[in-house]
Amino acid sequence: MYNLAKVSSPIKRLRMTNKMTTQPYKGSRDFYPEDMKIRNFIFDTWKKVCKSYGYEEYDGPFIESFELYAAKSGEELVNEQLYSFEDRGKRKVAIRPEMTPTLARMVASKINELPKPIRWFSIANFWRYEKPQRGRGREFFQLNLDMFGIEGVEADLEVISTSVDILKSFGAKETMFEVRFNNRRLADDIYRNLGLSTEQKKLVNKALDKKLKISQEEFNSWLKDDAKLSNLELKSLNDYLENPMPMVNQLVPKSKGAQEVVKLTELINNQGLSMFVKFDPTIIRGLDYYTGNVFEVYDLNPQNIRAIAGGGRYDDLVTVFGKDKLTGTGYAMGDITLKDFLKGWNLLPKFESECEYLITLWPSEDPKFLKKELEISKILRNNGLNVQTWLENNTKLEKQLKYADKKGCKYVIIIGENELKDNLVTIKNLKDSTQETKPLEKFISDIK
Amino acid sequence: MYNLAKVSSPIKRLRMTNKMTTQPYKGSRDFYPEDMKIRNFIFDTWKKVCKSYGYEEYDGPFIESFELYAAKSGEELVNEQLYSFEDRGKRKVAIRPEMTPTLARMVASKINELPKPIRWFSIANFWRYEKPQRGRGREFFQLNLDMFGIEGVEADLEVISTSVDILKSFGAKETMFEVRFNNRRLADDIYRNLGLSTEQKKLVNKALDKKLKISQEEFNSWLKDDAKLSNLELKSLNDYLENPMPMVNQLVPKSKGAQEVVKLTELINNQGLSMFVKFDPTIIRGLDYYTGNVFEVYDLNPQNIRAIAGGGRYDDLVTVFGKDKLTGTGYAMGDITLKDFLKGWNLLPKFESECEYLITLWPSEDPKFLKKELEISKILRNNGLNVQTWLENNTKLEKQLKYADKKGCKYVIIIGENELKDNLVTIKNLKDSTQETKPLEKFISDIK
Secondary structure, rough: OOOHHOOOOOOOHHHHHOOOOOOOOOOOEOOOOOHHHHHHHHHHHHHHHHHOOOOEEOOHHHHHHHHHHHHHHOOHHHHHHHHHEEOOOOOEEEOOOOHHHHHHHHHOOOOOOOOOEEEEEEEEEEEEEOOOOHHHHHHHHEEEEEEOOOOOOOHHHHHHHHHHHHHOOOOOOOOOOEEEEHHHHHHHHHHHHOOHHHHHHHHHHHHHHHHOOHHHHHHHHHHHOOOOOOOOHHHHHHHHHOOOOHHHHOOOOOOOOHHHHHHHHHHHHHHHOOOOOOEEEOOOOOOOOEEEEEEEEEEEEOOOOOEEEEEEEEEOHHHHHOOOOEEEEEEEEHHHHHHHHHHHOOOOOOOOOOOOEEEOOOOOOOHHHHHHHHHHHHHHOOOOEEEEEEOOOOOOOHHHHHHHOOOOOEEEEEOOHHHHHHHEEEEEEEEOOOEEEEHHHHHHHHHH | OOHHHHHHHHHHHHOOOOOOOOOOOOOOEEHHHHHHHHHHHHHHHHHHHHOOOOOOOOEEEEEEEHHHHHHHOOOHHHHHOOEEEEEOOOOOOEEEOOOOHHHHHHHHHHHOOOOEEEEEEEEEEEEEEOOHHHOOOOOEEEEEEEEEEEOOHHHHHHHHHHHHHHHHHHOOOOEEEEEEEHHHHHHHHHHHHHOOOOOHHHHHHHHHHHHHOOHHHHHHHHHHOOOOOOOOHHHHHHHHHHHHHHHHHHOOOOOOHHHHHHHHHHHHOOOOEEEEHHHEOOOOOOOOOEEEEEEEEEOOOOOOOOOOOOEOOOOOOHHHHOOOOOOEEEEEEEEHEEEEEEEHHHOOOOOOOOOOOEEOOOOOOOOHHHHHHHHHHHHHOOOOOOOOOOOOOOHHHHHHHHHHHHOOOOOEOOOOOHHHHHOOEEEEEEOOOEEEEEEHHHHHHHHH
């Protein structure tokens, strides 16, 4: 038994203050039933496509040790966006800002038992301390899909295909989105060709990562002023970005990155995916761990400029746990930008009410009405139907019907004096306002 | 662009240290695909039953303001178990330890728009800083089901019925579990009858709350030493606990609580639920906000002594937000004790592999094999099947078959030289080890 003396006065005081806010914490969302329907619609579609490719669902804990993120997440994330704190046992912990570190830990833990390739997906909630804005909250859900153990670009093709299939499953057409891919190794070789230093390469990558959101002038001045590119280097780089294929083809004999891009392009063409997936030398991905092909999925609606999804090939996520290297490829898709995408292109369906029957309760003190009502509700439920019952025996029928209407119920059952006496039910169809009375037995056999 | 100079040296150092642990944070769980199947099985059953009663799914954020819990959660929770911390903007926040405060906030926020009764459920993850032990982690999932706006015990009956139906949906019989209910108002009246002071009542409630876990001697000495009950008071209390109905019936004329217990018992009998649901005067529920009927669901397996579910009637959760009182009744069911219940009674099914087809890739440099493989996989997926493809063109068929076997795939498709030439497929049934070769067209029309 805990000590009553522990009841601290600040809590007592808080209980006294009046009128707490009903707003959720800044940057987070309440999911009312109508929001939840959209969320479930998105999750169900994600799951369906992932499973159709043989991916299996996993999940990890919402809190991990701080060290895991310090070791595996990007520095911006860890230094500026992580929700981290000390637990009551003085362990430094953090709320997950992304899935990859957890995924790497879980795969490393069972690396020898798991048959390869490993195909896994998860749908989870993440938190980052960011300034909330369109397409970005502090809290968001992500689909994470990854395949481990296959080096070839065929695996990259598959994960890209799943992202295309997901958007197509929502009804999206090629005019609505585009997958843009590049290759980290190729980018390195291009920069080496231009004679850039390691430091300059990093800065060029960072500038490319922001290119969509800044003007060409800003881009140029970043490269000149920050990355110290000469005018000639800048021109060569811009020429490459403008028309990359000649240089890519020229690099093929000696550049693994160029070979991967050419092969992936070929596979994309063979698979009839070229209207959805395009090579784009400006795609870099912020995170350090990518090593091969990288890609992002963009909404072609100019109102929604943040990527819907992004990912790529990483060659080493598990050695930090003392395991042998294991290559992987995968991506994350966020629910907020995806919802903006679906809304923008009018791809969100109208969700029907899930209420199939409201069984009304005849306004009477006689307990037989309730008994009959509950008896019928049980039968309908046992037949897989969603049934609400009215539970107050002093409510006018009119009010009960109004409730059924507000909740979008398809049918209302009425059992009045006559129905009860003769074992009948009256069924009101709220869609077409028809009504019929029939023997309970007949009604039940019709249901079945 | 973020400043590279910000890369802090502690992180760099962490990246250097070797061999991080692959263990999850203490008291939390990794859900590998085989664990996830159990979790989804539990969640799906929860959802199915909740929806069959017309409850709608909602969710709230994982983080709320500390004030919300300080105002609405039990003091033990807030003082000893809450994961709370300051965010980067110096707001005091907490990770949700229970759903009710969020639920109260969300209902309060839309109290005038929401048609009554409100029937809602959620399935969410919660965190409490507790000593991990059997049936209890620091992290757990809970179903929360609540109905607002109906005062009568008919509403209590309904929420109790949903808990019984959930366990029955898992295949549980009346020998496996028991719902035990009591009434807070009745308990108050009983204590008043015994002449106990407010402080004594509280201590008696606390002793009752632990009664299952302590001996009768301990119980008696707590009541004598801590609650200062006289020998006569103690005897009267124990007599009541032993054989409560005479005193309950005697109190009916003047005690609302006794009336509610008698009426609920009647409804339970009428509904044929008396083998599952029993009056038990020792059920109290720790939380302050309960006001009427309260109940807990117990596993009858003596190995699993923590309650599977618990809840009850609360009359005022929203006035703290400046709203009018709104009565509610509901409960939470935890996934950990439920899983222990299902395991203990052998109610967890064997989950079949979700892999329906593995399409093998003939070991050959010829790209036609991959093309054909991906073409067939697409057709099967479009027909709703779960299909994995082998993506390396240098793997012996034997190894691919071994993988299919490990993953529990039902069928393997083989397209070798002959099949490719004549547009055939060989289908191997891994369950009965039969095999047949047929025209691709025929195979596809059979699938459809």
